[in-house]
Amino acid sequence: MSKSEVVELPVLDAGAAVPCCPPITSAELSPADAERMAVMFKALSDPVRLRLFSKVASHAGGEACVCDIADVGVSQPTVSHHLKKLRESGLLTSERRGTWVYYKVAPSVVAAMSAMLDLRD
Amino acid sequence: MSKSEVVELPVLDAGAAVPCCPPITSAELSPADAERMAVMFKALSDPVRLRLFSKVASHAGGEACVCDIADVGVSQPTVSHHLKKLRESGLLTSERRGTWVYYKVAPSVVAAMSAMLDLRD
DNA sequence: ACTCGGTATCGACGGGTGTCAACATAGACA
DNA sequence: TGTCTATGTTGACACCCGTCGATACCGAGT
Numbered sequence: 350m351s352k353s354e355v356v357e358l359p360v361l362d363a364g365a366a367v368p369c370c371p372p373i374t375s376a377e378l379s380p381a382d383a384e385r386m387a388v389m390f391k392a393l394s395d396p397v398r399l400r401l402f403s404k405v406a407s408h409a410g411g412e413a414c415v416c417d418i419a420d421v422g423v424s425q426p427t428v429s430h431h432l433k434k435l436r437e438s439g440l441l442t443s444e445r446r447g448t449w450v451y452y453k454v455a456p457s458v459v460a461a462m463s464a465m466l467d468l469r470d
Numbered sequence: 471m472s473k474s475e476v477v478e479l480p481v482l483d484a485g486a487a488v489p490c491c492p493p494i495t496s497a498e499l500s501p502a503d504a505e506r507m508a509v510m511f512k513a514l515s516d517p518v519r520l521r522l523f524s525k526v527a528s529h530a531g532g533e534a535c536v537c538d539i540a541d542v543g544v545s546q547p548t549v550s551h552h553l554k555k556l557r558e559s560g561l562l563t564s565e566r567r568g569t570w571v572y573y574k575v576a577p578s579v580v581a582a583m584s585a586m587l588d589l590r591d
Numbered sequence: 592a593c594t595c596g597g598t599a600t601c602g603a604c605g606g607g608t609g610t611c612a613a614c615a616t617a618g619a620c621a
Numbered sequence: 622t623g624t625c626t627a628t629g630t631t632g633a634c635a636c637c638c639g640t641c642g643a644t645a646c647c648g649a650g651t
Contacts, residue, residue, distance in 0.1 A: 373527040383520040391515035399504040406494040456589050463587035466580050
C-alpha cells in the first residue's frame with residue numbers, strides 16, 4: 350500500500366518551482382508533503398551519497414563528471430547506484446556529453462530543503 | 471589536523487555548538503563530516519518522523535507533549551520509537567515533567583543542516 | 592498499597608537498502 | 622568493423638529499518 354504510486358517524479362527539470370514547504374516552525378507538514386520531503390532527506394541519509402552530492406555541489410562550474418567524483422571508497426557499480434538515487438530523488442540532474450556523464454545539483458530542490466529547516470522565528 | 475576533535479557525539483545537549491559544516495557549494499565534505507551529517511538527514515528520511523518533527527517544531531511554545539503529536543497514523547510504540555531516533559540523532563531533546571514527556575527541537579543541529587544546504591554563490 | 596493513564600522497551604516479522612562481481616551499453620577512435 | 626574506456630544494470634547477499642502486540646516503567650491520585 351504505502352509505496353504504490355508514489356509521486357512519479359517527472360524528473361523535475363532543474364528550474365522547476367518546488368512549492369513545498371514553509372519553515373517547519375510555521376506549520377506542521379501535511380502527510381503528503383512529509384512523504385515528498387522525506388524522499389529528499391533519504392537521498393542524503395547515506396554517507397557515500399552525501400559525499401557524492403557534496404563533490405558535485407562544490408565542483409568548479411557547478412557540475413562534475415562521474416570520473417571526477419567516483420573516488421569515495423566503494424566500487425564503481427555502487428557509485429552508479431547512488432548517483433541514480435540522487436537523480437531519482439530530484440537532487441541531481443545528469444547529462445551525457447560524449448564519453449562522460451556530468452551531474453549537477455538541482456538548485457530549487459535543495460533550496461526547498463534548506464528553507465524548510467530555516468528556524469528563524 | 472584542523473580542529474579535528476570537536477566531535478565525540480556526547481548526546482549533544484541542545485545548546486552545544488555544531489561546527490559542521492560550511493555550505494556544500496564551498497567545499498566537499500570530509501568522510502567524517504559526511505558520516506555525522508548523514509545521521510541527521512537519516513533522522514528526517516521517514517515520513518512519520520518528519521511529521522513528528524514538524525509537529526514539535528511548529529507547536530506553540532516550541533515544545534510539545536507526546537500526547538499532542540502522537541496522532542500520525544501509527545501505533546504508540548512506533549511513535550515512541552521514532553521520537554527516540556529523533557532524540558538520538560540530536561534533532562530533538564526530551565524532558566519529563568510529571569506524567570508527560572515534552573519534546574523540543576535542538577536549534578543548533580537543525581541550523582547546521584539548513585546552513586549546509588544553503589546554495590547562495 | 593493499589594490502580595490508572597502516559598510513555599518506553601522488547602521481540603518478532605516483512606520489506607527495504609548498500610554492496611559487490613559479472614555483465615551490458617554507449618561513444619570514441621583506430 | 623573492432624577494441625578500449627566510461628558508465629549503467631542485474632542478481633545475489635547480508636544487514637538495517639518500520640511496524641506491531643505484549644509488556645514494563647513511571648508519576649499521580651485514590
